[in-house]
Amino acid sequence: MNIVICVKQVPDTETKIKVKDGQVDHTETKYVVNPYDEYALEEGLRIKERLEEGKLTLMTIGPERAKDALKSGLAVGADEAIHLVDEAFEGSDPYSTALILSKALEKIDYDIVCCGKQGVDEDHAQVGIILAELLDVPHVSVVTKLEIAEDRKSIVAHREVEGGHEVVEATLPAIITAQKGLNEPRYASIKGIMAVKKKVIPEWNAEEIGVDKDMAGLGAAKMKFTEVTLPPERVGGNVFDDDPVQDAVKVAHLLRDEAKVL
Amino acid sequence: MFNPSLSHEQKALRELARQFAQNEIVPIAAEADRSGEYPWELVEKAHAIGLINVTVPDEYGGGGLGHFEDCLVVEEIAAGCAGIASSFVTSSLGLTPLNIAATPEQMERFMKPLCAEPALAAFCLTEPGAGSDAASIRTIARRDGDFYILNGTKRFITNAGQASLYTVAATLDPTLRHRGFVVLLVPADAAGISLGKEEDKMGQRAASTREVVFEDVRVPVESRLGGEGAGFHLVMETLDKLRAEVAAMAVGVARAAMEAAVKYAKEREQFGQPIASFQGIQFKLADMAIKIEASRLLVWQAAWMADEDLRNGYESAIAKCFAADSAMQITTDAVQIFGGYGYIKEYPVEKYMRDAKLLQIYEGTSEIQRLVISRWLLK
Numbered sequence: 311m312n313i314v315i316c317v318k319q320v321p322d323t324e325t326k327i328k329v330k331d332g333q334v335d336h337t338e339t340k341y342v343v344n345p346y347d348e349y350a351l352e353e354g355l356r357i358k359e360r361l362e363e364g365k366l367t368l369m370t371i372g373p374e375r376a377k378d379a380l381k382s383g384l385a386v387g388a389d390e391a392i393h394l395v396d397e398a399f400e401g402s403d404p405y406s407t408a409l410i411l412s413k414a415l416e417k418i419d420y421d422i423v424c425c426g427k428q429g430v431d432e433d434h435a436q437v438g439i440i441l442a443e444l445l446d447v448p449h450v451s452v453v454t455k456l457e458i459a460e461d462r463k464s465i466v467a468h469r470e471v472e473g474g475h476e477v478v479e480a481t482l483p484a485i486i487t488a489q490k491g492l493n494e495p496r497y498a499s500i501k502g503i504m505a506v507k508k509k510v511i512p513e514w515n516a517e518e519i520g521v522d523k524d525m526a527g528l529g530a531a532k533m534k535f536t537e538v539t540l541p542p543e544r545v546g547g548n549v550f551d552d553d554p555v556q557d558a559v560k561v562a563h564l565l566r567d568e569a570k571v572l
Numbered sequence: 573m574f575n576p577s578l579s580h581e582q583k584a585l586r587e588l589a590r591q592f593a594q595n596e597i598v599p600i601a602a603e604a605d606r607s608g609e610y611p612w613e614l615v616e617k618a619h620a621i622g623l624i625n626v627t628v629p630d631e632y633g634g635g636g637l638g639h640f641e642d643c644l645v646v647e648e649i650a651a652g653c654a655g656i657a658s659s660f661v662t663s664s665l666g667l668t669p670l671n672i673a674a675t676p677e678q679m680e681r682f683m684k685p686l687c688a689e690p691a692l693a694a695f696c697l698t699e700p701g702a703g704s705d706a707a708s709i710r711t712i713a714r715r716d717g718d719f720y721i722l723n724g725t726k727r728f729i730t731n732a733g734q735a736s737l738y739t740v741a742a743t744l745d746p747t748l749r750h751r752g753f754v755v756l757l758v759p760a761d762a763a764g765i766s767l768g769k770e771e772d773k774m775g776q777r778a779a780s781t782r783e784v785v786f787e788d789v790r791v792p793v794e795s796r797l798g799g800e801g802a803g804f805h806l807v808m809e810t811l812d813k814l815r816a817e818v819a820a821m822a823v824g825v826a827r828a829a830m831e832a833a834v835k836y837a838k839e840r841e842q843f844g845q846p847i848a849s850f851q852g853i854q855f856k857l858a859d860m861a862i863k864i865e866a867s868r869l870l871v872w873q874a875a876w877m878a879d880e881d882l883r884n885g886y887e888s889a890i891a892k893c894f895a896a897d898s899a900m901q902i903t904t905d906a907v908q909i910f911g912g913y914g915y916i917k918e919y920p921v922e923k924y925m926r927d928a929k930l931l932q933i934y935e936g937t938s939e940i941q942r943l944v945i946s947r948w949l950l951k
Binding site for chain 1: 580581584585588591592620621622623626635636637641645
């Protein structure tokens with residue numbers, strides 16, 4: 311069973327976001343692995359353990375620092391990692407990102423591809439799904455439980471929907487996007503961390519995977535951000551601390567006449 | 573070459589220990605401190621990811637890494653809880669004599685099974701009448717054919733009751749003082765071992781500290797580490813090798829206290845502004861940072877020397893003395909910055925202060941460290 315996990319880095323949630331010239335300023339940002347990708351990776355590891363066989367390959371698109379995401383995945387037990395890196399990839403929107411991944415996946419064998427349901431930086435929640443369409447394979451998104459059939463030819467996935475959950479059966483190869491609650495990601499181990507030193511991480515560029523310049527990067531984006539701003543400064547609220555009965559009347563009037571919520 | 577810039581793996585290792593401390597230790601530290609009950613599940617979790625037995629050779633089930641890496645881990649664990657860190661470091665103290673002097677047969681018989689599953693060791697040196705004057709121990713190992721008969725009482729033994737193995741410093745003849753020392757490996761289930769009550773300590777309360785009494789305990793001669801009379805040197809070498817880790821605990825506690833103080837100073841307002849805007853507070857915080865950075869580099873130097881098998885008695889004494897004394901000062905100042913709230917158990921800093929005090933006392937008091945340092949200077 312060939313399991314592929316798509317991972318990426320996102321700014322640490324504790325990072326203070328800075329906006330400069332209408333764009334997010336990442337010069338001092340600390341990066342971590344996207345939390346939803348960690349659920350995807352953990353599920354891949356569990357599939358491999360349950361089946362007692364299989365190869366787990368990580369894949370990421372990003373600059374040099376993206377290798378850290380691959381190394382941390384190798385440290386928890388992934389077998390191999392591939393770094394898709396090219397200046398031409400930078401600034402790709404979800405469509406181009408999925409396209410780059412699909413071209414890379416065409417070069418290897420895969421039975422199941424696990425992605426996080428969305429990146430917590432831009433929250434598009436599209437890449438995994440577009441990827442499935444480009445590869446013409448079924449996908450199940452927002453997965454909270456995953457079972458592989460005995461014959462290893464299909465999966466049964468539970469997905470979270472408004473007010474309940476859906477049980478979906480799909481043939482392999484397929485793509486799933488992982489939702490929180492799918493599993494509890496494991497810690498790396500010291501041994502795992504030290505073993506990463508010996509791993510070779512191949513780098514594939516645009517040419518090697520057959521991505522033309524007009525298919526990726528900012529120029530090819532189907533979605534353009536016109537502007538990014540910080541939310542408006544919070545204005546202080548009004549404090550009412552006189553007579554409770556009178557205050558209640560005052561507040562009721564304000565809610566109706568000014569806030570217009572009544 | 574001593575290199576204070578960390579490799580990718582060292583950073584990853586430190587990050588792993590930090591996550592473990594924040595996710596697994598911090599949530600239970602206050603309760604473990606209050607109850608004094610040892611959280612054994614932490615040993616199981618730490619063992620599973622390799623945060624204990626870091627310096628035990630790979631082929632016997634350890635991490636196969638150096639004291640430098642161990643110090644990176646220990647600092648993070650101690651920032652979570654010094655009591656837990658003390659338990660882990662003391663286990664290393666019990667195992668280090670094997671790393672130094674065990675025969676391959678002894679490594680197979682003792683080290684391998686101990687590292688194969690979540691287990692701890694304990695180091696039995698201190699006695700009711702022998703603290704700083706370690707050479708005056710009175711636990712007797714009387715030779716009887718193929719056995720030693722062990723009799724004596726050890727005091728303030730960390731991990732007593734949890735450990736599977738006691739590494740015991742005994743003497744063939746108290747009048748010989750250090751020349752009579754033997755180090756014996758005693759399984760915890762050996763007949764004749766009894767434990768005193770749990771000490772009700774000021775701090776580091778998560779760790780178990782008890783008396784261990786040996787009554788006619790039979791120890792095979794094959795369980796002796798190194799030669800008869802060579803035991804004192806083995807004990808001293810063990811303490812030298814582990815001293816960087818003890819100092820690393822001090823760095824961890826101090827750092828946790830400083831971080832708490834920084835956060836509080838930014839939030840607490842008096843006289844219409846955060847107290848962090850007052851120079852008096854700023855100077856205190858800066859002094860904390862200076863001491864922590866200096867302590868850490870001293871720890872790393874001492875650890876690096878231990879890994880290079882260089883004699884580091886001088887450097888490790890300086891590291892331990894400076895880091896422990898600094899931690900006491902820093903944690904006290906952290907309580908001060910928290911003001912009245914710092915005195916309340918609901919806030920974390922009073923625990924850091926109580927935990928820090930023991931660092932100046934065990935593993936060689938700050939006074940003994942100063943004696944060691946001055947002897948190096950005056951020889």
